[in-house]
Amino acid sequence: MKIMKLLGSIGLVASAALALSACGNKSNNASNQNAAKEKFPEAVPTKPKKNGGTLKVAIETDTPFKGIFEDTLSNDAIDSTVAQYGDESLFHSDKNYNIDNKGACTFKLNYKAKTITIKIKKGVKWSDGKNVVAKDIEYPYEIMASPKSGSARYTSSIADIKGIAAFRAGKAKTISGIEMPNGANGNTVILHFNQMHPGMNMIGSGYFWKSAAPYHYLKNVPMSKLESSDQVRKSPLFFGPYKISKIVSGQSVTWVPNKYYWKGKPHISKIVESVISTDSAAQAIKSHKFDIIDVPNTQWSQVKNTKGYHFVATIPLSYNYLAFKVGKYDKKTGKNVMNKNSKMNNKALRQAIAYAMNIDQVEKKYTDGLTFRVDTLIPKSFGKYYDSSIKGYNYNLKKANQLLNKAGYKKKGTYRVQPNGKPLTIHLAAMSGSSEQEAIIQNYIQQWKKIGLNVKLTTGRLIEFNSFYDKIENDSPDVDMFLGSWSLAAEPSQADLYGETAPFNYSRFVTKRNTQLINEIDSSKAMNDNYRRKVLYEWQKYMFNEAYVVPTTNSYSITAVNSKLTGYSEKNGTTLGWNDVAFVK
Incomplete structure (x- = not known):
């Protein structure tokens, strides 16, 4: 039921919490996923439906939602999640993500x-x-x-x-x-x-x-004022099953049926979405405050025995990542411009930072086997396009130290200096989130200290979601590297995320080889699927080696759904939508 914002082929995840994942070998990754599949259904049981009732839904975020309800202007998935009851796509796809003409x-x-x-x-x-x-x-x-x-x-x-x-x-x-x-x-x-x-x-x-x-x-709203207009922020129109009846800015939205909906009037009389903090999720589930609420993996053990809910789950097309800032986006030319002299424009430094992350220990401590490591920027969910030969950046302090020594990052006291002898301080931007977030990030900082790297938090603390992306999108000079997340649409083109003209290429890296490979992935020659797969494998290996963006983890996405609801499904290709969700008779 959850929707993803389509940024071309890529969607920006709005989760303010860093999702944690297991870090291990291939067999462990597979077993984690298989165990999760056996543990959770993808849909609630089908039962007779009744009309009426108020559906209470939690929006888990540690910052107010922006409330930009026009897809061309919205850049994050929190607004997409908030708007999903009315904001329907023009198209529907089958289980293989092919458009199947069942949509509007x-x-x-x-x-x-x-x-x-x-x-x-x-x-x-x-x-x-x-x-x-x-x-x-x-x-x-x-x-x-x-x-x-x-x-x-x-x-x-x-x-x-x-x-x-x-x-x-x-x-x-x-x-x-x-x-x-x-x-x-x-x-x-x-x-x-x-x-x-x-x-x-x-x-x-x-x-x-x-x-x-x-x-x-x-049409009468000037383009420059469209994003801030009442037509977009306060009283947007949709052609989906529900329409907005009330908005409390950044905090809640109330929906009622759209009587003009092309599939017929939906079952539920009212949907009320309310913002809650990530830390409040477990308590809200145990007290049955909401009918639908996502379960943070770090809180699964606290809620897994709660009665009155069906816990449904899926492995989303997404990944979390560590990215290194090596340039800026030129708004005049619409291109990313790489700075060859950037502090982070050293492959050995980037690789060492990735090898020093003890993600598997973090997973073991904070999740319940519900997360897994992703080794490449094409997740396993993409099937034949995923290159299983790439092993990813396993935790390896010895290798990290060797890389830094060979690259000339000499130790001068506790910390290393740059090859030119100047002090090296690396500023990390990371989003605020659950109560475990601070401890997790501080853990990584200590891991980097073990290899002699002086890493400090940008602003000295974790950053709330909107401020975080403001810094990342505008190439704030106090960000050298950052932890982010992507939600992916079901097409493996990389142009809109890592291309030279992609605003979402937040690392700002541009190389001839990367541009060549991305162009080849989407070329007419790639109409031949074997050729396209070959080039996608080459791109994955190239990106793994260069480490401008290092994939870290994905997490099993769990949702608690009131056992009195029917019609809710996470299965791809299902014809079910919010118009089909109802309380049982």
Whole structure:
């Protein structure tokens, strides 16, 4: 049931807590996942439904949610999670993540003509009763391409639509490659591309947008004021099963049925989402304060015997990572620019830092076998595209010290100095979260001290979520490395996350080899799946070796669901949605 924000092929995880994972060999990783699969169902039992009732849902975050309810402008998954009861995708996918035409729109791909044809189904309406029309599908591209909107969604992938680059540069008043054959108020949109790419039939493809924006409602709002407007922040429109009736800024949202929903009126009368701190989760579960609430893995042992809930779970397409800042994003050119003289632009230093992390000990202490290490930036969930030969950065202080010694990082007292003899202080940015978070981060700092590295927290403390990403996105000079998380859409293109023009390439690394490999992953030659898999393997090995971004862990995602609910499922490809969730008779 949980949704992920699609940033092209990548979504930004908004979890303010660092997810912890096991660190071990391949067999341990597999056994952890298998044990979890045996332990948890992916859906609650199917039972007769009744109409009515109030659904109470917890939003676990240690900072207020931003409340940006327009997908082209929202950059984090907290807002996505908050908005999921009304914010429905245009498309639906099967269990293999292929678009299957069961959604609000049909989808037809024509590789020869280099087009995608989208048709809105009859009866799809906004929550104010207006029809969803072609202009509503076209308008998000205008928002993304407008420099005035502040959208971070204009990527090299989206730029492959004909005419959108000219529109962005102010050389055209319309996007020539977006055709509305029945007019702006019609039901059809044809996207024309400069070239076609593999995976364009998948829900995770970053080459076209999956959401609509109500043009009739937003058209009079200047692009520069769109993000702060009441239409986006206070009274947004959706075409999903529920609509917002009340917002308490950053704290709670109340939803009621959208009577115009194209699949029919949903079962539940009211949904109330409320923010709670991560530390409060276990107590909230034990006191049955919420009907649906995520279970932090560090608190599983406290709640696992609680009656009155079904505990459902899945292994999400996601990973946590350690990234090193080696440059800046140039907003004028829309490119990441690497600084060859950056403090962290030394491969041996980056590798040593990764080898010094005792993640398996952290997992053993704080989780209950519900986490596992990921070895590459293509998680195992991607199946054939995952390179199992890569072993990842196992805890190895001896190797870490050898790397630093060989690279010229000599010890001068307790700590090492740079090869040029200057003092070396590394500033780490990490998000605040559960009560264990401080101890975990301090543990890593002590591990790095063991190899002679002086690592200090940026600002001297853990940083709340919004401030953390403000620093990361704006390349704050007091961040040398940071711990982050990604939620991934189901398409293994890497262009929108690690490409030269990707705003989400927060490490800001740019190399000829990386650019070449990313381009090859999405090239016409990669229409041959064997070739694409070969290049993806090469990219994984390259990224592992360079260590600009080091994947650390993934966690089994557990949700406590009131045993009086039915219709809730975490299975991919299910046709169930929030309109199907109901209290049992």
